[in-house]
Amino acid sequence: MTAPPPRGGTATPGGFLRGLFDIAVRAAQPVHRMAQALPAPPRGRTVVLGAGKAAGAMVHALEALWPQDAPLSGLVVTRYGHTPPLPTGLPARIEIAEAAHPVPDAAGLQAAERMLALTHGLAADDLVLCLISGGGSALLTLPCEGLTLQDKQTLNRALLHSGATIAEMNCVRKHLSRIKGGHLAAACAPAQVVTLAISDVPGDDPAVIASGPTVPDDSTCADALAILTRYGITLPHAVQAALRRGDLETPKPGDPRLAGQQVHLLATPQQSLQAAAEAAGATGLAVYLLGDAIEGESRDVGRVHGAMARAVAQGRSSLQRPCVLLSGGETTVTVRRAEGPAPRGRGGRAGEFCMGVAEALQGQPGVWALAADTDGIDGMEDNAGAIVSPDTLARANALGLDLAGHQQRNDAYGFFSALGDLVVTGPTHTNVNDFRALLVL
Structure with a gap:
């Protein structure tokens, strides 16, 4: 994996983050460590x-x-x-x-x-x-x-x-x-x-x-x-x-x-995060592993991650860019009661996290994010997660998508599907919790 360019190119920032996710999933396949754990017949x-x-x-x-x-x-x-x-x-x-x-x-x-x-x-x-x-x-x-x-x-x-x-x-x-x-x-x-x-x-x-x-x-x-x-x-x-x-x-x-x-x-989640960290570090990026057991309301955790990445991008942090922020854990989603004519939305923890990230970043240049469930399914949908880019909110506004409305309906799937930013993998045949990565260039 080579270091991603700041803009465009064949190895896009979003593609780079997807590559890290794939590495994390491969590290969690059961075949790697089963032989040494098996007893004799x-x-x-x-x-x-x-x-x-x-x-x-x-x-x-x-x-x-x-x-x-x-x-x-x-x-x-x-x-x-x-x-x-x-x-x-x-x-x-x-x-x-x-x-x-x-x-x-x-x-x-x-x-x-x-x-x-x-x-x-x-x-x-x-x-x-x-x-x-x-x-x-x-x-x-x-x-x-x-x-x-x-x-x-x-x-x-x-x-x-x-x-x-x-x-x-x-x-x-x-x-x-x-x-x-x-x-x-x-x-x-x-x-x-x-x-x-x-x-x-x-x-x-x-x-x-x-x-x-x-x-x-x-x-x-x-x-x-x-x-x-x-x-x-x-x-x-x-x-x-x-x-x-x-x-x-x-x-x-x-x-x-x-x-x-x-x-x-x-x-374990830590092993998968470590595999992704090593791959990112090999490209020359600084890597900050925030923890493998982060819990809390998904949207709020996303806001915190987004605010941290935005501070790094603006030079208001002790963390140095270009860098990757990695974290794992199992957050929660409290489903709000639907109000008005709009139906309750679709989505899961990773999508909710990404909506929180997008809200906190406010279109900050030079920051991309990916969150996905390592089993390949975010909640009950057909996607593993989603990607956030610097132009996420601008493209959403152009399409008439209201982020706050989608948050109110817990409709991460509808928001990122309309943008073409869902991460779809199908079942991965493993499960070590959520994977989250933010790239700051």
Whole structure:
């Protein structure tokens, strides 16, 4: 990758940022670090279970690395359309099911029921390999007693629109599930459980990734109830009462059923950001890594990043240009209630971030930005994210697009689609959270 020119040219600033994103995604593919994390085949059976947007790619990596003469079977579930093509000559010993995300559906429920059934009869000589990645919370749906699939769908929508952090959402999900929050690993006892995970959460806490189906949970029913109260989310009376009584508690640290379990992180947001930083630095640009665990309201985080880049461009910062600012993390979007005749918009965290950046930059010359979700899907749309350039607002004004109106409707998709500035990749078969890069020339 060569240093991008200030204006025009074949290696445009936007293309340069897209190249950094592609490097970050490649660094997060499961095949890179799986071999050193795999245990030896056991004396008994090896059963593979798992869920997440990267589950298909993780299965294919495992199939290629696991000895062909060693028995291997199991089931994982991934998002619709996120199963990569099976490499030529690779056996398909593990079933890959598909289900809905971010709102669960009946296919996810069926997959979770089948997965739990596969744990029956496991013995101490057996090995369970759990392939876990972001998105598993919605894909692995098995509601607690008294809660229906429709109830879980309503709950997921409310949580997604509430502005709750991923840790808060997953705390609630754990206590309303029969498979998350350590329940899956407990069901596997006395077999050995080895979890191979790809992190999409700030801090890389395995108990938060996909709501931690294979690790102990130190949160409580009281914590889950407090989160629901904080965001004004209600549950059926019987389930709410069960939370108050502590009847829906999860397996805790020290639970003997989870003793000796292993967890290996195959990819993290920091690793992907570091790969992008090294590529940018190799071009002679200064690189400032702002952190891999930045949280907060997406639009506000975008405003802060934009203000920082604008200060650098104007020489009002200790940071030196030309440079690249990189950050990761999982921000939130609080969906505003639609007012007036205009419908609620479309978009996700990356698009909301980019609207905040554009607002803060105010057309500042010499600054470009890209934000995209590393799984290739921003929210529920077909784009990974968007790009902001110095002429974004001028082109928007020429087209009659009102940035403030799009922000009010949470309509990042409509805004950047009209400008032709969506980043579209399709499913990337991995997921290490949001990637954000700002180029200051």
